[in-house]
Amino acid sequence: MLSIRTRGKHGIYYIRGSVGLGKKKIIVKEFSTGTSDPDAAAHLMAEHETKLRHQLMFGPAALVAQGTIAQAFDSYLTKAKPPCASDVLRIGKLNGLIGDYSLREPKQAWEHFRRAYLTGHDPAGQDRYRSVFQAAINVYHELHDLPPLRIKAIPFNNERVRFLSKEDRDRLIAAYSPHIQPIITMLAFHGPRIQTALQLQWGVEGVDMHEGSIRLNHTKNAIIRSVPMHPRVMDVLRPIWEKQRRPTKEHVFLNRFGKPYQDTRKAKIPGGNPIKNQHATACQRAGIEDFTVHDWRHHWASHCVMAGIDLITIMNMGGWKSLRMVQRYSSVSVDHMRDSINRLS
Template sequence: MAEYETKLRHQLMFGPAAIVAQGTIADAFASYLAKAKRPCPADILRIGKLNAQIGDLSLREPKRAWETFRLANLTGHAPGGQDRYRAVFQAAINTYYELHDLPPLKIKAIPFDNERVRFLTKEDRDRLIASYAPHVQPIITMLAFHGPRIQTALQMPWGVNGVDMQREAIRLNHSKNAVIQSVPMHPRVKEMLLPIWEKQGRRMKGHVFLNRFGKPYQDTRLSRVPGGNPIRNQHKTACIRAEINDFTIHDWRHHWASHCVMAGIDLITIMHMGGWKSLRMVQRYASVGVDHMRAAINKLD
C-alpha cells in the first residue's frame, strides 16, 4: 500500500512523466509495433535485438539505455547502420511518449557520409543502358529518366496506380517516405515500355517488369531478412561491358537528379518528382548545377 501511495503521489506531482518512468523500454517497443501499420522487416529484427539487450531497462533514462546498447553491440557497424538502430529506437520511445502527452525525445544522430553524388555523361549513360540484358534495359531506362529507387521500379504495376500508358504518366510510390507522385512519362521510357505493354495485351494490372523467367521480381523490402538487389549481377556485368567504374544501382537516382539540375529544373520540383521529404535532402545536387554553369560559362570566348 505504501508503494502504491508513493506512485500515486508521484503521478499527482509530476503528471504523465511519472507514469512513463514506471515503464520499460520493452513497453515502448510494444507501443511502436502496435501502432505501425506495416513496419519494415529489417526494423522488426532491429527491435528484437534492442529488446533482448535493453528491453527490461527503465524509461527514466532512455538515452543511457541507447548508449549502453550502442557501445555493446554497434561499435563495429558502419555509421549508417548504427543510425538506423538509433532511428527506430527513438521512434519507439516517441510513440510511447505521444501516448502519454510528453514532448518527443531527440537522440543525436550518428554522423555518416550520405552526400555521394555520382552521375554519367549522356554518352556513358546510353552505352551503359545498352550493355544490360534486354529484359533489364527497360528497368534501367526508368531509373535513368525518372529516378525511382530500384524496388519502387521493380514492383511497378500497370494502370493508374503505376504505369498508365493511356495517359502517358507514371505514379511513383516512394514507399520509403510514404510519398506518391504522378509524373508525365519521359519519351525514352514510353519507347521502352510500349512494346512490353503491347506484348502483355495492354493490361491494366499486374507487374510491369518480369525477370528472365517471366516472373515478378522479389520485393526484398518484405523479406524477413532483407536480401540484396535482384539485378545486382546484371548491373555488375553491364558496368564491365560498358567500362564504367564506381557506379552503383542507386547511383542512377543520383544521375537522374543531377541531370535534372543541369537541365535547369528547380530543387523543389526535383524533390517532389523524386519523392524526397525535404529540400535539405536534394540540396547536395545544387553544386552540380554550379559546376555545370561554370563549365558552360567557360566555353564563351
C-alpha cells in the first residue's frame, strides 16, 4: 500500500510504499507531491497507484501507452553524453511537429513529420532526422526495458569515392596558402573530417609530439582513436609546435589572424566550411576538378586500401562506426590492381 506523510516546516506531503498485484510488487521510493493540500496529495497518490497497477497488469507496454514522443526527446537530451548541436536543432523541429504524438505510434509520427517537413529535403538530410528520431525513441525504450525501435533507413547514394594520384595530391597541397597546407596534409595522411582536424589540440588528448601520435575525436560517431602520426604530418607540425614553444594544450591549427577556427558543429546553425574558399582557389591553381574538402577523407581511405591496409583497420583509424561504411573503398583495390597489371609489358 502507498502511504502519505508530511515533512518540513511547510507540511509538504510525501508518498512512499509499494503497490502489489498477485505475486508482483513495485517498491515506491519516497517522493514529494509538491503540495501541502491533503486533498490534492491524496488525489496524486491515487493517480500514481492506478498507473503502477496498470503497469503491473499490462507490463512494459503500459509505460509506452502513457508516454509521448516529447518524453523520449527529453530522455535523449538528458543522456550522460549530450548530442551535438545539429541534433539538438533537429530534435527541436521534430518536437514542434510530433512531440504530442503517443509513443504507441512512433512510425506514424515519423511519417507525419516526413510529409509535413521533409518534402524537398535531400535523402541524406532526411536520414539524419530519421536517425536522431530513432535514437531518441530507443533511449526511452532502453530506460524502460522495452525492445528497440527500427525505422527503415532512407536510401541515398553515399558511394562517392574520389581520390587523387600522389602527384596530384602533392601539387594540390602546394597550391594552398602556407597556413592551410599543414591542415590539408593532416587530411591527406590521416583522413579526419575537417572539424575533427581543425579542433585538434596539443597534448595527450590530441597531437602528442613526444609520442608521435594523434588522438582523433570523431565526434559524429562518438569515437576517439589514438593513431601513430604519419611522418609527413610530423614534418609539418613540428615547426608549428616549436614556434608555439612546445605547448601541451591549445589549438594546433590557427587561422590567418592567429585565432582558433570556429567549431561549426557547436554553432546555433551548424554548417559552413571555414576553408571552403581557400580549397576552391587551390583546386583552381592546381587544375584539380570535382574534388571537395571532404574528398580528402575518401582520398585517404582509398590510398590505405591501395597500400594493402585491411578495411577493419581503416574503419578504426578513420572513426567509422561500421564496416559497411568503408566497404565502398574495397573496389578501389581492384581498379588499382588492374592498372598495375596493365603496366606489365
